[in-house]
Amino acid sequence: MKNIYIVFDKLHSNEAGGLVSAYASLIQLLKDDYTIKVISIINSNLTRHDMFSDCEIINVSKYDFFPKMEIISDSLKSFKLLLLLKELFKLLCYFCYIPISRIKMKKFFSLEDIIIVSSPAAAMFMSSKNRFILEIHTKFEYFWGTNKLGRLQSKLMSKPY
Numbered sequence: 001m002k003n004i005y006i007v008f009d010k011l012h013s014n015e016a017g018g019l020v021s022a023y024a025s026l027i028q029l030l031k032d033d034y035t036i037k038v039i040s041i042i043n044s045n046l047t048r049h050d051m052f053s054d055c056e057i058i059n060v061s062k063y064d065f066f067p068k069m070e071i072i073s074d075s076l077k078s079f080k081l082l083l084l085l086k087e088l089f090k091l092l093c094y095f096c097y098i099p100i101s102r103i104k105m106k107k108f109f110s111l112e113d114i115i116i117v118s119s120p121a122a123a124m125f126m127s128s129k130n131r132f133i134l135e136i137h138t139k140f141e142y143f144w145g146t147n148k149l150g151r152l153q154s155k156l157m158s159k160p161y
Contacts, residue, residue, distance in 0.1 A: 004034045004114045007132070009122040010066045011040035011057065019118060019137045024051035031055075034114070041101055041125040042066045042094070060104055060125075065093035069149065098156065101125035119143075120150070123157035134160035 006023055027036050036055045043059040067090040075084040106127035109115055115132035117123045120143045123134055134157075136143065143154040 001033070001035050002112060002114065003110075004030060004036045004116065005039055005109065006036065007039045007041065007115060007117045007122050007126065008044075009040075009119065009125065010042040010064075011038060011044040020051055022137060023118070027052065027055060041122060042097075060101060061097060063093075065090045065097070067091040067094050095156075098124055102127040102158070105130055117160065120154040120157045123160065124153055126158045128158045130158070131161040132158075 006027075012020060023038075030036060031054050037058060038052050038055050039058045039060060041060045043061050043064045044057075045059075045064060067087055072084060072087045072091070075081075075087065102125065105125065106129045109130055111131075115126075115130055117126060117132045117134050119136055119138070120134070123132070126132055139145075141147070143150040145151070
């Protein structure tokens with residue numbers, strides 16, 4: 001049976017909105033014809049997920065260094081310096097992990113595998129050697145408009161197939 005990998009920058013819990021439920025629906029449609037595996041680049045601390053009970057969940061990194069931009073913004077406004085430094089360190093780790101992840105991803109897949117990447121934020125961590133399908137479940141303008149973080153992510157991502 002052929003493999004389908006669904007790649008997230010960080011796999012979020014059920015409350016994360018439409019992205020998780022969209023892929024859960026896709027998995028239900030394809031699970032009889034494919035072996036489906038979910039990959040979280042940043043450790044999501046999830047080895048089981050209610051919506052992905054039929055798949056294996058793989059965490060590429062051992063650590064959770066997913067930055068929360070709203071915490072950075074709030075801690076700047078309220079002068080919480082320690083919290084700001086902690087989140088800025090996570091942001092630095094997030095971008096520094098890109099080359100490490102690309103090396104790991106290059107060796108992870110075979111040519112026969114189907115790879116679906118959930119966003120440019122996740123595609124940043126993919127090797128240029130991997131042939132993948134890029135999906136975007138948000139406004140196109142977030143990654144190619146005026147949002148600075150979104151534009152940076154789209155510029156750093158590997159080119160989709």
